[in-house]
Amino acid sequence: MTLTEPNLATQIQDARDRIVGELSKAIVGQHDVIEQLLISLFAGGHCLITGPPGLAKTLLVRSVAQIFHLDFSRIQFTPDLMPVDIVGTEILEETDQGHRALSFVKGPVFANVILADEINRTPPKTQAAMLEAMQEHQVTAAGTRYELPQPFFVLATQNPIEMEGTYPLPEAQLDRFLFNVRIDYLPPEDELAVVLRTTSTKPEPIEPLFSGEDVLRFQSIVRDVPIAQPIAEYAVRLVQATRPARPETLDFINEWVGWGAGTRASQTLVLGAKARALLFGRAHVQTEDIVALAHPTLRHRVLPTYKAEAEGVTIEKIIDQLLETVPKP
Incomplete structure (x- = not known):
């Protein structure tokens, strides 16, 4: 698709409406957050979601990955998380011929959508392990570069910095995020809807609407x-x-x-x-x-x-x- 095709903007608006409709199965309210998240995805940038615990940040990211039928990986950032836990590491394996050789085992960063959950719970050394992946869409391990799958999209959540046990993100890493999206508490009517929905019936499953190739095509169209x-x-x-x-x-x-x-x-x-x-x-x-x-x-x-x-x-x-x-x- 190109911008010379008739009604292309209308088609993408229709696609947005379908996405929002599907997300409404799992998410109540938070319209600005959803809008900014979709803009980040279509623009090909990473997104930082800031807000206190319990506001469905993880559920929102997982639901977006399901809608676009993308490979999803969740990394729980903790104070003892090491860079190799993100990127991967080499291990010594025995081959069929009885020889031993080093083999690279890919870490959870090798996915289309990475949920870096509570990224500010881990020290800066481990946070920095994401920098190369976010900027270059590749990782380096033992001197060898490995390309990451495309599209590649990091959605990081963080709790407010004044909460106990958090670390400020380095400025260089912050700048790699296209947006810093603020998610806040729901108004009473939306919170009531969440409570009634989650305590009565099993939520409807999210149906995939688009593929990874569709995401890459959207990102190409945006630049035109x-x-x-x-x-x-x-x-x-x-x-x-x-x-x-x-x-x-x-x-x-x-x-x-x-x-x-x-x-x-x-x-x-x-x-x-x-x-x-x-x-x-x-x-x-x-x-x-x-x-x-x-x-x-x-x-x-x-x-x-x-x-x-x-x-x-x-x-x-x-x-x-x-x-x-x-x-x-």
Whole structure:
């Protein structure tokens, strides 16, 4: 499929509606979370899901993998998890001829969808084992490189950093995540629906709708979506406005931000906006797509100062003020 085909944007919007409908068998509410997760998948990027325990983060990721009929692997990150537990290791095996040879046993990272559950429960050394896989879609073991299956998509969950027994993720690893999606407690009516559903009948099974080849095709189509120059310039201006100590920097940024977002944030805004446009049945990007993705794109790439934290200024407030201040096209 290409963008020259008639009604392609409508077809992808229909596909999104089918996916959301299937997910509703297992997930109640959380519409923004589902939308941002699908955008990450269609844009070919990894996603960090942040929220307290018990909000169906694991169930959501597993359900997405089932819908796309993808090979799913879950890695439970714990303080004693080692890099070889993720990547794999070489073992000594005896061949049919009676000789011994080293054989590489693949770790759980060799799958299409990786659920890195509670990734901030393990020390940075083990977290760093995911960096090469996330960036290069390959791993290196004993000097040999092994390609990972395609598509390859890491969905990491983490509990809020103030909870006991967690480690901050390294900035270099955080930047590899396309989005940082915040999942929060459900409103009373949705929580009641979850309670009634999960305590009465067995949930309906998730039916696969698409294949891995479909995902790769979606990702290719997204990159062909046109974006007007003024909208792309707005995305860049928004990211550049997060960087302190520059002649044009806004006063509140100098006061509240210690480190701004890099170029990868601009790329994320544009690529994510293209995916969002298609999911909403449009074959072109609008300013609203950039605005809608500013929070999940910037919240893990902008480092507040100690002064901001002391004054109770959250990263959400900083991004809100950026959206109000930076002129739109």
